[in-house]
Amino acid sequence: QSALTQPASVSGSPGQSITISCTGTSSDVGAYNYVSWYQQHPTKAPKLMIYDVGNRPSGVSNRFSGSKSGNTASLTISGLQAEDEADYYCKSYTVSNRYVFGTGTKVTVL
Amino acid sequence: QVQLVQSGAEVKKPGASVKVSCKASGFTFSWHHIHWVRQAPGQGLEWMGIINPSGDITSYAQKFQGRLTLTRDTSTSTAFMELSRLRRDDTAVYYCSRDLNYGGADYWGQGTLVTVSS
Numbered sequence: 001q002s003a004l005t006q007p008a009s010v011s012g013s014p015g016q017s018i019t020i021s022c023t024g025t026s027s028d029v030g031a032y033n034y035v036s037w038y039q040q041h042p043t044k045a046p047k048l049m050i051y052d053v054g055n056r057p058s059g060v061s062n063r064f065s066g067s068k069s070g071n072t073a074s075l076t077i078s079g080l081q082a083e084d085e086a087d088y089y090c091k092s093y094t095v096s097n098r099y100v101f102g103t104g105t106k107v108t109v110l
Numbered sequence: 111q112v113q114l115v116q117s118g119a120e121v122k123k124p125g126a127s128v129k130v131s132c133k134a135s136g137f138t139f140s141w142h143h144i145h146w147v148r149q150a151p152g153q154g155l156e157w158m159g160i161i162n163p164s165g166d167i168t169s170y171a172q173k174f175q176g177r178l179t180l181t182r183d184t185s186t187s188t189a190f191m192e193l194s195r196l197r198r199d200d201t202a203v204y205y206c207s208r209d210l211n212y213g214g215a216d217y218w219g220q221g222t223l224v225t226v227s228s
Binding site for chain 1: 145147154155156157160169170171172205207210211212213214215216218219220221
């Protein structure tokens with residue numbers, strides 16, 4: 001199972017919106033609406049930001065939103081803030097009853 | 111409050127095995143799947159496997175088949191990850207996490223550093 005493909009880095013200025021893509025196949029991202037997104041700051045455990053493509057857990061800012069089209073899922077961060085600078089990973093359930101992470105995207109706030 | 115507390119750092123020699131524990135509290139342990147994920151130094155997250163609430167069904171990433179064993183003890187609300195035939199490239203931080211719904215992992219342990227070195 002190959003890792004899902006994410007851009008290595010995305011950057012934006014405070015207040016701007018950015019979108020991170022997560023491209024898989026019809027055997028993972030395209031097969032189910034079970035894509036989740038995680039934020040990870042250095043030396044910290046990952047934090048769930050989005051589950052089931054577009055649902056936010058309690059306590060996560062509504063500046064974070066998720067969507068999916070075909071084999072590509074996306075995470076959008078609106079009103080970018082300095083605290084959003086972190087690594088972001090997508091994860092998908094697959095047809096083989098396994099899971100696969102994306103390659104990870106470093107978000108930089110300029 | 112929900113907590114997953116993992117066992118401490120380990121140093122192992124190549125070829126040895128390691129067993130990491132993940133003790134849960136603050137929720138009904140027998141209701142949730144548990145994921146295991148690892149992260150090598152400077153690298154991304156890698157999904158290793160998942161164990162179902164009753165502990166009788168597991169699913170492992172293909173690359174760990176035959177080396178990875180996930181178990182859980184409902185009486186102590188503890189999940190375990192055992193990785194055998196360790197190699198240097200198994201050096202990583204290993205995390206357990208609680209599954210919310212088909213992969214959304216909403217609570218994570220603090221991570222356990224496993225170092226494989228001769």
